[in-house]
Amino acid sequence: MDSITEDDLYGDLREEDSQEVSYVEIKADLDAVKLEAARLRKENIVLKEQNVALKKNISCLYRTAKLEIERKDNEIRRLNQILEKR
Known part of the structure; x- marks a missing residue:
């Protein structure tokens, strides 16, 4: 089994040191x-209002369409009754 060298163990830590971000950048x-x-x-408020x-x-x-269908069904029934009487 190979022994772990110090470079293997701490190699990634050295890279992170060079990647420090300043307070100003974080802010x-x-x-x-x-x-x-x-x-x-x-934007969420606007979308909720639109929803x-x-x-x-x-x-x-939907209610208007439903009422219009009922109205037309009634008209069809009425016209069919007139035709049946002839």
């Missing part, structure tokens, strides 16, 4: 994420 990233979160919250409006509209459209 800038945090601020950007906060702005994006705020934008998404606003409510669309549900209301589709409900009204």
